[in-house]
Amino acid sequence: MAEADIKKGLAGVVVDVTAISKVNPETNSLLYRGYPVQELAANCTFEEVAYLLWHGELPTPVQLEELQTFERAHRELSHVAKHAIDLLPLDAHPMDVVRTAVSAYGAADPSVADPSPEAQLDQAKRLWAQLPAIVAYTQRRLRDEELVEPRDDLGYSANFLHMTFGEVPDLVVVTAFDVSMILYAEHSFNASTFTARVVTSTLADLYSAVTAAIGALKGPLHGGANEAVMHMFDEIVFADRAEGWLDAALAEKRKIMGFGHRVYKNGDSRVPTMKASLDTLLVEYDRADLGELYTALEQAMDARKGIKPNLDYPSGPAYHLIGFDTELFTPLFVASRVTGWTAHIREQAAANALIRPLSEYVGPEERHL
Ligand SMILES: CC(=O)SCCNC(=O)CCNC(=O)[C@H](O)C(C)(C)COP(=O)(O)OP(=O)(O)OC[C@H]1O[C@@H](n2cnc3c(N)ncnc32)[C@H](O)[C@@H]1OP(=O)(O)O
Ligand SMILES: O=C([O-])CC(=O)C(=O)O
Numbered sequence: 001m002a003e004a005d006i007k008k009g010l011a012g013v014v015v016d017v018t019a020i021s022k023v024n025p026e027t028n029s030l031l032y033r034g035y036p037v038q039e040l041a042a043n044c045t046f047e048e049v050a051y052l053l054w055h056g057e058l059p060t061p062v063q064l065e066e067l068q069t070f071e072r073a074h075r076e077l078s079h080v081a082k083h084a085i086d087l088l089p090l091d092a093h094p095m096d097v098v099r100t101a102v103s104a105y106g107a108a109d110p111s112v113a114d115p116s117p118e119a120q121l122d123q124a125k126r127l128w129a130q131l132p133a134i135v136a137y138t139q140r141r142l143r144d145e146e147l148v149e150p151r152d153d154l155g156y157s158a159n160f161l162h163m164t165f166g167e168v169p170d171l172v173v174v175t176a177f178d179v180s181m182i183l184y185a186e187h188s189f190n191a192s193t194f195t196a197r198v199v200t201s202t203l204a205d206l207y208s209a210v211t212a213a214i215g216a217l218k219g220p221l222h223g224g225a226n227e228a229v230m231h232m233f234d235e236i237v238f239a240d241r242a243e244g245w246l247d248a249a250l251a252e253k254r255k256i257m258g259f260g261h262r263v264y265k266n267g268d269s270r271v272p273t274m275k276a277s278l279d280t281l282l283v284e285y286d287r288a289d290l291g292e293l294y295t296a297l298e299q300a301m302d303a304r305k306g307i308k309p310n311l312d313y314p315s316g317p318a319y320h321l322i323g324f325d326t327e328l329f330t331p332l333f334v335a336s337r338v339t340g341w342t343a344h345i346r347e348q349a350a351a352n353a354l355i356r357p358l359s360e361y362v363g364p365e366e367r368h369l
Helices: 037-043 046-055 061-073 079-086 094-107 117-142 156-165 171-184 191-201 206-218 225-236 239-251 271-284 288-305 312-322 326-350
Strands: 021-024 029-032
Touching: 029 037, 029 046, 037 046, 037 171, 037 271, 046 061, 046 117, 046 156, 046 171, 046 326, 061 117, 079 094, 079 117, 094 117, 094 206, 094 326, 117 156, 117 206, 117 326, 156 171, 171 271, 171 312, 171 326, 191 206, 191 326, 206 326, 225 239, 225 288, 225 312, 225 326, 239 288, 271 288, 271 312, 288 312, 312 326
Parallel strands: none
Antiparallel strands: 021 029
């Protein structure tokens, strides 16, 4: 096989069909089950979007109420997840903590081996409801703070923030957070979703697939970039240092975190919506300086390389302003993307084929001892 025929990184390779989302780089659009993500962010809650991803249609009021009741009934941190977290050292990375807690939660689920679509949907919904408790407890533990019990009079995002910070912030903050959850929820065959589908294709259970997907999301070329963006801002500090910092970083051949995308080459369709939410937070927290740094680096990157920001660029500083530690940013991505992952796991399971590509052997020719 000619080297040119090898699709390294599977770039440009279509490996299956999906009805869950459509990423269209030509029109710079992203559709969840046919709906533009910007419209969903402006008009729906994350709970409605989760329902849409799993079921293919937005919920009726009765269906939404059922989902909300279910989610509220499964919000409390499970004993097994708490024990698993408490066993880990305090300096473990929060992504490792969340990955371990999800794995432990799955191991203790008596329905884990039931591959029926109904059982998998139930598992997906429970895991989705558990993740805010897992992430919030992981954050609080790092600050030597006690677990906060959920409140069942609050929606998903308000309760998530209440469990993390012990209080519900202003509506503008809850709304910006909810928008981020909607935007992070789904993005076709990205690396972590593909990982989940590979694991599912072996007929392994949903928790194994999600645990593996969390591992794939951790890397800075994928979800880990939202943390890396904040570390970069911490290095640069002032807007007037952005150009010099960028020139030095590019000279060292560093990848600039939060910029570039495998599919979008002319800007990520989700960035304008997340940037608008970030702008509301910059006003709320009176941090015009951070907005200036954001813009200065974006403009410098455009001038030097013509490479545009991806979703991790505005969401990193947004999560920082809301009050999360930087290492918690990718776990927040997990809490959202679990909806997309589990929709894909169910889609893969419903029309399965073992995913097993070929490779071109370039080792030594046959030889003998
Ligand atoms: C929600 C998400 O997961 S979105 C992705 C988050 N990841 C990041 O922000 C990490 C930084 N970005 C990157 O590393 C890349 O843009 C990726 C991994 C996202 C996409 O990578 P690929 O599609 O493989 O593009 P590739 O790495 O081949 O880039 C093409 C060219 O643009 C350059 N380039 C792409 N992104 C960047 C970047 N962020 N900084 C500097 N140069 C870059 C590459 O060096 C390459 O240049 P070359 O042709 O001179 O070698
Ligand atoms: O699609 C990708 O490769 C990465 C991404 O933006 C996502 O998963 O949201």
